[in-house]
Amino acid sequence: MTAGDRSDVEESTVDALVQLSFLVQGVLGRVAAEHDLSLVQVRLLAILRDRRPGMLELARHLGLDKSSMTGLVGRAEKRGLVRRIPSPVDGRGVLVTLTPAGRELAERGEAEMDERIGMLTASLTAAEHVQLRGLAAKLLHGVAGG
Template sequence: MTAGHLPDEVRNDSDEPLNTVDALVQLSFLVQGVLTRVAAAHDLSLVQVRLLGILRDRRPGMLELARHLGLDKSSMTGLVTRAEKRGLVLRVPSPHDGRGVLVSLTPAGRELAEEGGAEIDRAIGELAQALTAGERAQLRALAAKLLAAAPAGEAGRPPVR
């Protein structure tokens, strides 16, 4: 996707450079648009895509998932229940806490997470084609620095383990 394909609300039609806030917010809209389109193509919500992404490399408990997604306990339970009914996740008893439950991907959930992840990688990769290799490296470094500076437990930022 090129700048010519951006929705009007994320275009900067003037010659003035965007300020930092506008640039980051508009970039966020662009990335959220990619995630939303991939989610819709697989009959998933954006939060379900985030859930599958989190579960690709870990088996967290419900509380950790809720913190990671910025959800309350009842919303988290509903989200996992819906994903479980679709055969994407399963709950297993925690080996360390008799009352705790861990959530993991089923084979179907893993396949969907990998497929959706590949689609997201391709779409974001297309966006990044406008940058040189050096600019992409700089963008990764700056994004990592901003993420590292964000408070632990913020929605989208994993809690400290």
Template sequence: MPPSHNPDLADAPQNTMDALVQLSFLIQGLLTRVASDHDLSLIQIRLLGVLRDRRPGMLELARHLGLDKSSMTGLVTRAEKRGLVQRLPSPHDGRSVLVSLTPAGQRLTKRITAEVDQQITALTTSLTATEHTHIRALAAKLLHAAATSDAAQ
């Protein structure tokens, strides 16, 4: 059967761009579904993910999430009203604030992380141990290249 008639091959990525974009759509869809299950938006789940292991200032948080100052303020305010995050005065700069998870935010973030991990594990179950290692190494290399490129700009 020619590739154009094989449904499995018809949707196969034709090049690196297609592969990465299709994978991105798959992961974004997974994250969106998990977020929706917890009455969160994709950007809110990303906020919780960034705050898992750090207490950034608003500007750093905005850079991580690709948001402008007013959007960042609104996002943090909504999460604060849900009791998921809190603003703390910066010990280094009296004019700025740090954003951190509340205990409720930590619990929700752990639940969401476990759910996403479970779904990613199910998604990647057909990969061998070597393929898991390769995909992590390739992702790290791409993320490092992007960070280096961003730092140079």
């Protein structure tokens, strides 16, 4: 394989990943919009499904600054989706947790996304599903490790 061939392969891979990203983001965006949520609000609910992080940890997960994080949590709190609770280890800190309504919405949204993303991959064989998960894990591990 020549350097030019490798470049073409890499460009094709980049193009395929970008197109796949647009497809998945479109599905996620439609599900979010049907529940009057933004994508970052969907991510917030997803993070809170299995943990009660502090505001700083949430900001790191979501790539937001402190003021944006405060606004995001405040809006979700007004909708009755999350609540802030005092941190048991830091008297100044607060943890963010889902309310029952927030948990129900997060679970419903997850089920809808699972169904719709599942429809995108329905034509794949079992072996292709395994291969896709393996490749995705390898890419994600590379990002997390570097």
